Amino acid sequence: MNLDARIPAGPLSEKWDRHRFDLKLVNPANRRKFEIIVVGAGLAGASAAATLGELGYNVKCFCIQDSPRRGHSIAAQGGINAAKNYQNDGDSVYRLFFDTIKGGDFRAREANVYRLAQLSTAIIDQCVAQGVPFAREYGGLLANRSFGGAQVSRTFYARGQTGQQLLLGAYGALMRQVHLGKVTMFPRKEMMDLVVVDGRARGIVVRDMVTGRFDSHSAHAVVLATGGYGNVYFLSTNAMASNVSATWRACKRGAGFGNPGFVQIHPTCIPVHGDYQSKLTLMSESLRNDGRVWVPLHPGDKRAPTQIPDADRDYFLERKYPAFGNLVPRDVASRNAKEQCDAGKGVGETGLAVYLDFADAIKRDGTGTIRKKYGNLFDMYEKITGENPMTTPMMIFPAVHYTMGGLWVDYNLMSTIPGLFVLGEANFSDHGANRLGASALMQGLADGYFIIPNTIGGYLAQGGFSAVATDHAEFKGCLESATERIRQLLRIRGKRTVDDFHRELGLLMWDKCGMSRNEKGLREALQKIPEIRAEFWENVMVPGEEANINQSLERASRVADYLEFAELMVMDALERRESCGGHFREESQTGNNEALRDDANYAHVAVWEYAGPGKPPMLHKEPLIFEECELCERCYT
Amino acid sequence: MKTISLNLRIWRQKGPGATGEFRNYETGPLSTDMSFLEMLDVLNEHLTLEGEEPVAFDHDCREGICGMCGAVVNGRPHGPQSRTTLCQLHLRQFHNGDTIVIEPFRAEAFKPLRDLMVDRSAFDGIIQNGGYVSVNTGGAPDANALPIPQRAAEQALDASECIGCGACVAACPNASAMLFVGAKVSHLALLPQGQPERNRRVINMVRKMDELGFGNCRNERECERVCPKGVTIRNIARLNREFLRAAFLSEEE
Ligand SMILES: Cc1cc2nc3c(=O)[nH]c(=O)nc-3n(C[C@H](O)[C@H](O)[C@H](O)COP(=O)(O)OP(=O)(O)OC[C@H]3O[C@@H](n4cnc5c(N)ncnc54)[C@H](O)[C@@H]3O)c2cc1C
Ligand code: FES
Numbered sequence: 039m040n041l042d043a044r045i046p047a048g049p050l051s052e053k054w055d056r057h058r059f060d061l062k063l064v065n066p067a068n069r070r071k072f073e074i075i076v077v078g079a080g081l082a083g084a085s086a087a088a089t090l091g092e093l094g095y096n097v098k099c100f101c102i103q104d105s106p107r108r109g110h111s112i113a114a115q116g117g118i119n120a121a122k123n124y125q126n127d128g129d130s131v132y133r134l135f136f137d138t139i140k141g142g143d144f145r146a147r148e149a150n151v152y153r154l155a156q157l158s159t160a161i162i163d164q165c166v167a168q169g170v171p172f173a174r175e176y177g178g179l180l181a182n183r184s185f186g187g188a189q190v191s192r193t194f195y196a197r198g199q200t201g202q203q204l205l206l207g208a209y210g211a212l213m214r215q216v217h218l219g220k221v222t223m224f225p226r227k228e229m230m231d232l233v234v235v236d237g238r239a240r241g242i243v244v245r246d247m248v249t250g251r252f253d254s255h256s257a258h259a260v261v262l263a264t265g266g267y268g269n270v271y272f273l274s275t276n277a278m279a280s281n282v283s284a285t286w287r288a289c290k291r292g293a294g295f296g297n298p299g300f301v302q303i304h305p306t307c308i309p310v311h312g313d314y315q316s317k318l319t320l321m322s323e324s325l326r327n328d329g330r331v332w333v334p335l336h337p338g339d340k341r342a343p344t345q346i347p348d349a350d351r352d353y354f355l356e357r358k359y360p361a362f363g364n365l366v367p368r369d370v371a372s373r374n375a376k377e378q379c380d381a382g383k384g385v386g387e388t389g390l391a392v393y394l395d396f397a398d399a400i401k402r403d404g405t406g407t408i409r410k411k412y413g414n415l416f417d418m419y420e421k422i423t424g425e426n427p428m429t430t431p432m433m434i435f436p437a438v439h440y441t442m443g444g445l446w447v448d449y450n451l452m453s454t455i456p457g458l459f460v461l462g463e464a465n466f467s468d469h470g471a472n473r474l475g476a477s478a479l480m481q482g483l484a485d486g487y488f489i490i491p492n493t494i495g496g497y498l499a500q501g502g503f504s505a506v507a508t509d510h511a512e513f514k515g516c517l518e519s520a521t522e523r524i525r526q527l528l529r530i531r532g533k534r535t536v537d538d539f540h541r542e543l544g545l546l547m548w549d550k551c552g553m554s555r556n557e558k559g560l561r562e563a564l565q566k567i568p569e570i571r572a573e574f575w576e577n578v579m580v581p582g583e584e585a586n587i588n589q590s591l592e593r594a595s596r597v598a599d600y601l602e603f604a605e606l607m608v609m610d611a612l613e614r615r616e617s618c619g620g621h622f623r624e625e626s627q628t629g630n631n632e633a634l635r636d637d638a639n640y641a642h643v644a645v646w647e648y649a650g651p652g653k654p655p656m657l658h659k660e661p662l663i664f665e666e667c668e669l670c671e672r673c674y675t
Numbered sequence: 676m677k678t679i680s681l682n683l684r685i686w687r688q689k690g691p692g693a694t695g696e697f698r699n700y701e702t703g704p705l706s707t708d709m710s711f712l713e714m715l716d717v718l719n720e721h722l723t724l725e726g727e728e729p730v731a732f733d734h735d736c737r738e739g740i741c742g743m744c745g746a747v748v749n750g751r752p753h754g755p756q757s758r759t760t761l762c763q764l765h766l767r768q769f770h771n772g773d774t775i776v777i778e779p780f781r782a783e784a785f786k787p788l789r790d791l792m793v794d795r796s797a798f799d800g801i802i803q804n805g806g807y808v809s810v811n812t813g814g815a816p817d818a819n820a821l822p823i824p825q826r827a828a829e830q831a832l833d834a835s836e837c838i839g840c841g842a843c844v845a846a847c848p849n850a851s852a853m854l855f856v857g858a859k860v861s862h863l864a865l866l867p868q869g870q871p872e873r874n875r876r877v878i879n880m881v882r883k884m885d886e887l888g889f890g891n892c893r894n895e896r897e898c899e900r901v902c903p904k905g906v907t908i909r910n911i912a913r914l915n916r917e918f919l920r921a922a923f924l925s926e927e928e
Contacts, residue, residue, distance in 0.1 A: 314709055
């Protein structure tokens with residue numbers, strides 16, 4: 039497997055400029071001769087499809103929801119980072135770059151992250167030009183807030199619904215291209231396979247989720263922007279349709295999968311309250327700007343939170359990390375919450391929660407200010423729990439939130455399959471072992487608006503495309519195997535529901551491959567997953583028929599993929615015998631229980647190559663070379 | 676933990692052309708902390724194991740922001756709680772023994788698909804006709820080059836909070852989409868970035884809305900009452916003003 043990252047030569051700050059100059063161009067008149075498939079219409083996919091359409095390519099864009107306006111990105115709450123330094127508080131491209139590399143615990147590529155920081159400012163300009171109504175100061179200039187892992191205010195936001203507003207901007211741009219005839223939209227179509235012809239990605243097979251019909255589409259290049267795989271855990275903050283299917287199928291067709299075991303567990307989510315529960319709800323990190331995290335000082339203190347005086351409270355983040363306080367990065371905050379609960383200081387009915395308290399902020403700034411900042415989050419919390427955070431502290435607990443792992447891509451965002459590009463959360467690239475808050479939106483939009491439009495041109499301009507249409511043997515083969523797989527799922531008619539299997543897998547993954555991992559647990563998981571998978575294929579009950587709307591079938595197909603992919607995650611977590619970022623191996627910790635990296639042996643991207651059914655996947659390594667940043671212990675005290 | 680049992684009366688329809696009917700289902704005791712969609716999940720698990728096809732319903736984020744979910748619950752789109760999407764509705768809003776009638780959003784422009792699912796792609800059709808600012812990527816001026824009064828930005832956001840769920844259309848006796856269109860027109864008309872296309876936008880979007888079979892607004896105000904995001908009918912008033920202004924100006928031109 040060729041893992042040449044194609045990092046351009048030259049000083050860090052000039053690489054992207056030089057690279058754009060070195061890339062071949064497709065002249066405007068020729069662009070209409072190229073077909074590009076974009077799978078996904080979240081921030082990464084919508085921004086890419088729209089921009090490629092603007093450039094004159096013929097674009098087909100696919101998504102699962104009934105409209106591209108509903109992609110999972112819509113749920114992002116807190117904000118988007120950019121190195122604008124509008125607050126004059128010492129921010130710069132270099133600082134955003136450094137914070138992101140450090141936040142990721144030195145497991146990301148310097149050149150990519152620097153480019154991300156450089157492009158961050160243009161994203162804000164673009165979004166404002168589209169009419170995205172970011173928060174503003176009285177004077178009319180843009181407002182900022184702070185997010186974890188940074189000591190500057192560089193996060194742009196639109197109340198608690200930044201993702202929605204950004205996505206509506208990208209969706210508008212996409213709808214404009216649909217109107218102009220440059221993009222054709224295919225909603226309610228799920229990608230079932232990738233078609234590779236002569237070693238290049240040339241198309242996809244999709245299932246129409248309304249009619250059940252299978253179809254294939256050919257193109258000169260395929261762009262995957264299908265999001266993350268957090269739902270492997272069953273419970274996560276992700277939308278219900280988020281899946282690994284698209285990227286996993288690509289992996290099975292030859293695309294290397296980078297760091298599948300890197301998962302972000304977000305510290306501030308509404309705790310689990312029942313076994314019927316279908317998802318977990320995030321309470322934005324922005325709340326940690328004003329909310330203080332605490333537990334009772336003494337285990338078993340059952341007094342109501344408002345009855346516990348300050349002296350009997352432990353504000354453990356402020357105590358342990360005075361420099362960053364409540365705004366330490368997510369992995370650190372999550373692990374500390376777990377530690378407190380493990381020590382018996384957890385609160386609520388299950389003992390699996392800590393408080394996030396706004397009383398001091400309300401005293402300081404007044405009810406109005408706090409409501410204005412967080413009103414919609416407070417309402418959401420109250421709808422779900424029946425409690426009002428203005429009068430009693432929130433209860434929060436960590437939950438699976440984001441996957442740093444994804445398909446491996448080079449500097450051009452191209453996977454190990456030529457012609458297959460991967461954007462947004464679906465790729466492995468910029469966040470290393472832990473993503474900083476407000477950086478996913480930034481990355482998705484940098485990928486879609488600014489990187490892919492340049493790099494895909496470089497690929498297409500190289501030419502050498504044979505004429506391939508959907509009557510090609512590879513397309514027919516893929517279509518047949520995808521159809522047969524669906525029929526097989528429907529034939530089983532067993533005794534357990536899809537969700538039942540999914541829940542079992544999720545609990546196992548949460549236990550053994552979640553917030554903290556050890557060799558023994560991971561090995562147990564490696565034993566157990568194939569057993570669950572085998573039972574699934576014998577005993578799952580998928581009701582309904584093939585040629586109709588069949589939501590059980592859709593879920594079954596995704597869970598079948600999770601049951602294969604989960605094994606790869608565990609192998610990756612087992613193989614990496616160090617702790618870094620969100621990947622905490624109990625065997626590798628410092629005296630104060632912080633993550634202990636092993637740079638001598640693990641300063642690399644672990645890239646897994648699928649080797650065929652029943653065969654162990656092969657591990658390849660892309661060494662990470664740090665020319666700019668000195669590798670040091672991540673310290674937030 | 677408090678529990679309640681409910682009688683559900685759910686619209687079942689196999690496909691777009693099929694005739695539908697209500698079917699009754701009794702639930703066992705359910706926690707009042709459960710969400711409405713989780714109740715449907717639980718029902719579907721039972722139906723699956725009993726050999727009946729589960730109830731099809733659209734949903735995705737389950738956080739009240741994607742606009743994918745929606746059904747008419749006891750005559751009201753998204754159910755009894757104000758400013759709440761169906762996915763954010765919880766069983767503590769109901770009482771033990773309640774009968775709950777659940778049916779799809781019904782409107783000329785929303786074709787039924789299956790059970791509670793309908794086709795709302797007409798909304799995309801309206802947005803395609805101008806619900807954006809026509810700027811290509813690249814070359815945008817610095818984001819702070821043009822100060823925007825905080826109040827204008829906040830009002831624009833109030834309008835742009837619309838999640839496109841379609842409850843407004845389902846609630847309206849005339850199946851009008853004026854609140855949806857008004858929200859988008861307002862969002863962009865309130866911002867300087869929306870000015871260059873202000874007239875064209877409103878005329879094209881309204882024309883498309885009419886073409887797609889949405890009815891006229893007769894000031895019933897039902898849309899505002901059921902909007903889960905609290906988008907107000909001030910946006911419809913603004914839409915009317917914008918439309919008149921645009922029609923007047925284009926005549927002058
Ligand atoms: C609750 C929540 C809050 C968040 N808040 C923030 C925040 O404040 N700031 C921040 O930076 N990040 C935040 N994040 C993370 C961020 O929202 C996501 O990482 C990001 O939006 C992912 O964008 P994407 O375009 O890569 O993928 P997605 O938005 O997940 O889009 C995936 C797209 O692919 C399509 N798709 C998927 N599979 C298939 C398939 N098989 N066939 C066809 N189509 C398919 C889907 O339909 C969808 O259109 C948050 C995440 C969550 C869960
Ligand atoms: S499921 Fe997204 S709004 Fe209800």
